[in-house]
Amino acid sequence: xxxxxxxxxxxxxxxxxxxxxxxxxxxxxxxxxxxxxxxxxxxxxxxxxxxxxxxxxxxxxxxxxxxxxxxxxxxxxxxxxxxxxxxxxxxxxxxxxxxxxxxxxxxxxxxxxxxxxxxxxxxxxxxxxxxxxxxxxxxxxxxxxxxxxxxxxxxxxxxxxxxxxxxxxxxxxxxxxxxxxxxxxxxxxxxxxxxxxxxxxxxxxxxxxxxxxxxxxxxxxxxxxxxxxxxxxxxxxxxxxxxxxxxxxxxxxxxxxxxxxxxxxxxxxxxxxxxxxxxxxxxxxxxxxxxxxxxxxxxxxxxxxxxxxxxxxxxxxxxxxxxxxxxxxxxxxxxxxxxxxxxxxxxxxxxxxxxxxxxxxxxxxxxxxxxxxxxxxxxxxxxxxxxxxxxxxxxxxxxxxxxxxxxxxxxxxxxxxxxxxxxxxxxxxxxxxxxxxxxxxxxxxxxxxxxxxxxxxxxxxxxxxxxxxxxxxxxxxxxxxxxxxxxxxxxxxxxxxxxxxxxxxxxxxxxxxxxxxx
RNA sequence: GGCCCGUUCGUCUAGGGGUUAGGACAGCAGAUUUUCAUUCUGUAAACACGAGUUCGAUUCUCGUACGGGCUACCA
Numbered sequence: 001x002x003x004x005x006x007x008x009x010x011x012x013x014x015x016x017x018x019x020x021x022x023x024x025x026x027x028x029x030x031x032x033x034x035x036x037x038x039x040x041x042x043x044x045x046x047x048x049x050x051x052x053x054x055x056x057x058x059x060x061x062x063x064x065x066x067x068x069x070x071x072x073x074x075x076x077x078x079x080x081x082x083x084x085x086x087x088x089x090x091x092x093x094x095x096x097x098x099x100x101x102x103x104x105x106x107x108x109x110x111x112x113x114x115x116x117x118x119x120x121x122x123x124x125x126x127x128x129x130x131x132x133x134x135x136x137x138x139x140x141x142x143x144x145x146x147x148x149x150x151x152x153x154x155x156x157x158x159x160x161x162x163x164x165x166x167x168x169x170x171x172x173x174x175x176x177x178x179x180x181x182x183x184x185x186x187x188x189x190x191x192x193x194x195x196x197x198x199x200x201x202x203x204x205x206x207x208x209x210x211x212x213x214x215x216x217x218x219x220x221x222x223x224x225x226x227x228x229x230x231x232x233x234x235x236x237x238x239x240x241x242x243x244x245x246x247x248x249x250x251x252x253x254x255x256x257x258x259x260x261x262x263x264x265x266x267x268x269x270x271x272x273x274x275x276x277x278x279x280x281x282x283x284x285x286x287x288x289x290x291x292x293x294x295x296x297x298x299x300x301x302x303x304x305x306x307x308x309x310x311x312x313x314x315x316x317x318x319x320x321x322x323x324x325x326x327x328x329x330x331x332x333x334x335x336x337x338x339x340x341x342x343x344x345x346x347x348x349x350x351x352x353x354x355x356x357x358x359x360x361x362x363x364x365x366x367x368x369x370x371x372x373x374x375x376x377x378x379x380x381x382x383x384x385x386x387x388x389x390x391x392x393x394x395x396x397x398x399x400x401x402x403x404x405x406x407x408x409x410x411x412x413x414x415x416x417x418x419x420x421x422x423x424x425x426x427x428x429x430x431x432x433x434x435x436x437x438x439x440x441x442x443x444x445x446x447x448x449x450x451x452x453x454x455x456x457x458x459x460x461x462x463x464x465x466x467x468x469x470x471x472x473x474x475x476x477x478x479x480x481x482x483x484x485x486x487x488x489x490x491x492x493x494x495x496x497x498x499x500x501x502x503x504x505x506x507x508x509x510x511x512x513x514x515x516x517x518x
Numbered sequence: 519g520g521c522c523c524g525u526u527c528g529u530c531u532a533g534g535g536g537u538u539a540g541g542a543c544a545g546c547a548g549a550u551u552u553u554c555a556u557u558c559u560g561u562a563a564a565c566a567c568g569a570g571u572u573c574g575a576u577u578c579u580c581g582u583a584c585g586g587g588c589u590a591c592c593a
Contacts, residue, residue, distance in 0.1 A: 013592080013593045048593065051593080132520060163591090167591095183523070183524090186523085188521075188522070192520080194589085196590095202591075204591085206592085207593050226587090227588095228593090229587095229593090230587070231587070231589075232588075234522095257586070257587070259586075266586075312542095320532080320540085320541050322543095339530090339531070341524050345530090346530065348544055349543045351543095353543095401555065402554085472552085474552035477552065478552075481553080487554090489555070490553095490555085491554095491555085492556095
């Protein structure tokens with residue numbers, strides 16, 4: 001068993017957009033597979049026909065692609081040797097029924113004919129006695145199933161087309177233990193478990209059966225999933241045992257949950273809406289309710305940053321390195337460094353990760369990314385010099401240290417692309433003195449005679465001019481900035497002047513003076 | 519309620535029987551940039567509580583508290 005090729009799976013249910021917690025689970029599966037030269041499989045667990053949401057499956061596939069953590073086998077990624085990978089299709093092929101039958105024949109499962117209403121009634125009765133109803137070794141003796149009914153009655157009911165479910169027969173008292181890779185030994189007594197439904201009356205297997213059968217059939221070696229599955233792991237272990245597969249049972253790793261940034265509780269869709277950060281990798285619109293949810297992609301995050309942030313939420317490399325490429329993560333990932341407690345998600349740190357990746361990206365690459373948005377935003381013609389490599393690369397260079405996202409550059413760097421129409425009056429009022437107008441007139445002349453209009457030439461020229469006009473450089477420098485950009489803060493002033501070019505700088509001074517000079 | 523899992527700065531975390539309990543984000547202060555941002559430096563900030571084991575416990579054990587998960591013919 002230990003020599004088997006590592007095979008892991010991500011097995012989401014297509015009930016809506018993939019939550020970032022789900023993405024993290026997929027990521028850890030991916031990293032573990034890559035680290036060990038194994039396979040990463042995408043299996044769609046669509047056994048709940050009621051909760052099926054059109055488009056969700058496509059969303060999952062697209063999200064994994066955007067994140068760069070693509071399965072090498074499974075729905076949407078090319079079928080492998082164990083197709084199909086959609087449980088609804090596997091059910092059609094009769095994959096699960098035979099195992100349910102096997103369990104029944106071996107006495108480890110049974111037919112149950114109790115209707116939902118009857119069970120609800122039982123629950124109510126127990127509630128009244130302040131007890132919990134559980135379909136188990138004790139209560140099943142008083143319920144309608146193939147354990148209490150005669151073989152003939154059972155046959156008659158089935159032949160008559162009465163609906164039934166198949167339940168696992170959990171022993172009354174037995175210690176069940178298994179070793180979880182992140183949590184160590186987990187011990188539960190079978191008396192705490194109930195006779196979970198394995199096969200529903202609609203003919204679909206439940207998650208529990210389908211998941212165990214498929215993991216076995218698909219030769220999965222490690223089950224890496226969220227902590228919410230921990231309580232049902234003992235049930236799964238029983239299934240492996242009863243099906244005779246215990247020797248090839250996968251290793252289990254239950255990951256800590258992602259918690260909301262404020263207060264307590266599991267991170268949910270609502271938190272994103274309320275606190276203003278995305279909970280999903282991509283934008284999503286619910287096909288039925290038309291409710292919209294925002295995604296990291298559309299918010300402007302780099303997938304690498306999103307993945308890096310997610311990787312460090314509940315896992316650490318054991319070193320002080322924080323910035324990782326996916327390739328690096330594949331090399332250093334291991335279960336030993338998975339933290340056991342849930343992790344509160346911090347939107348601020350998520351932004352910081354994006355900032356780090358932005359800083360590391362070549363200016364030209366960012367320029368190429370934003371070129372179209374700049375063109376559309378300012379309605380430039382294709383041949384506008386402000387869309388050229390030389391202009392855009394330089395603009396990016398100036399703007400890069402001041403933003404966390406590419407798409408912030410357009411708003412923040414507005415004045416690099418278009419002359420200001422409004423000026424910060426308050427700031428001007430503070431610094432504007434007699435002689436300023438004259439200074440700027442003289443500056444215009446001096447600058448226009450400059451041969452090489454570069455930052456390193458403009459600066460000394462500017463200072464000389466200020467001295468000649470008896471102006472404090474600090475004051476007029478500030479005013480110069482406002483004349484050029486309309487505002488008191490912004491990118492490196494001399495760099496900005498160089499980028500704008502001689503004509504534009506002079507034009508802006510002229511125009512600005514008309515507006516602000518009193 | 520029952521069962522399971524967890525608990526180190528505000529947050530993500532490192533560490534682990536003897537440490538000045540380390541880093542990062544966020545915060546604060548200072549320097550540089552005459553502004554803002556960047557950058558740099560500094561600073562504040564944590565072992566939930568109570569027993570036990572031990573020469574010594576934040577680290578091991580047990581309780582308590584708190585938090586989370588599960589408790590469906592949902593996954």
